[in-house]
Amino acid sequence: RELQRSFEPVAINAVFEEMLPPLADTATEKGLSFSQRIEEDMPLVMGNKDTFYLIFKNLIDNAIKFTMSGTVRVDAYHKAGWIHVTVKDQGIGIPKASLPNLFGRFFRAQTAVERGIAGTGLGLYMVKESVEHFGGTISVASTEGKGSTFTVKLPIADV
Helix, strand or coil: CCCCCCCCCCCCCHHHHHHHHHHHHHHHCCCCCEEEEECCCCCCCCCCCCHHHHHHHHHHHHHHCCCCEEEEEEEEEECCEEEEEEEECCCCCCCHHHHCCCCCCCCCCHHHHHCCCCCCCCCCHHHHHHEEEEEEEEEEEEEECCCEEEEEEEEECCC
16 A cells, blocks of 8 residues: 555656666676667656656566566557556566466466575565556566566556
8 A cells, every 4th residue: 555655747757767777787787688768758647756666666677687698678658648668578487377376466486486586476466556556557478488578558647
């Protein structure tokens, strides 16, 4: 509930400007390629700046954590009344059998457990709850051994 704060107009570009440089540094220090394509001057979304920061930081942190080599890419743009944000990695991927439970509380995919990758299983649960609280959606496409793509859609603010 702490993450589900009141609604206010938020400039999502400002969130990315603050968040992406240190995450790009983390990826580079790990030996990963980090790329981003953030559309300039995207429309405002309704929500909470701190919560959006936590949502996207969690997704990008996960992409970096679960990618041993390769690329992490972040794209953000607006289309048809929505802001679209994709976080794509070339990481370990998520087993097909784990996908239905991925956003569940305390769920961790067996591949992460087997590889000793730290986590509580709460991050994606909180991300999904927060995205939906602000009227958005989150989806994932993944192939084990090839990587994952998380897509968040947020409605553009009617201000």
